[in-house]
Amino acid sequence: MPYEFTRERRVAFAETDLAGIVHFSNYFRYMEETEHAFYRSLGLRIHPSEGPGVGWPRVDVQCDFRAPLRFDDVFEVRLLVREKRRKSVTYAAVFRKLDGARTVVARGAMTVVSVAFDPSTGTMNAVSLPSDFDARLEVAPDDVLAAAHAER
DSSP, X not given: OTTEEEEEEEOOGGGBOTTSXXXXXXXXXXXXXXXXXXXXXXXXXSSXXXXXXXXXOEEEEEEEEOSOOBTTOEEEEEEXXXXXXXXXXXXXXXXXXXXXXXXXXXXXXXXXXXXXXXXXXXXXXXXXXXXXXXXXXXXXXXXXXXXXXXXX
């Protein structure tokens, strides 16, 4: 379905802190990696191979932590399109440790804006979503979003 994507991953040693727990900053990277994999699954590219294309700055990100991930833990990130506007997309993310209990370890959200770069001024200006992104990304139904939010 073009409103959700799930990606499985294993925690690398370099992603942990001195206590052996995944450093909080990596959760934001995990969300972004999952977003890019989602785009690839839809035949889209975050960075064009030719031409100026658009950029995708993150304008709002958050993550609520519930339980730690540690070195070698296997987990998944489930990404859902929570909102799509003319110039932005907001995602909800559920991080689940793939243990016997499939424990939810964190929840996150990320809003990205479609921007064009003006090389003469070095500025970015928000622009409409590229037509291929707009056509392929759908907003998750309310019941799917509610169920994902209720997962424990």
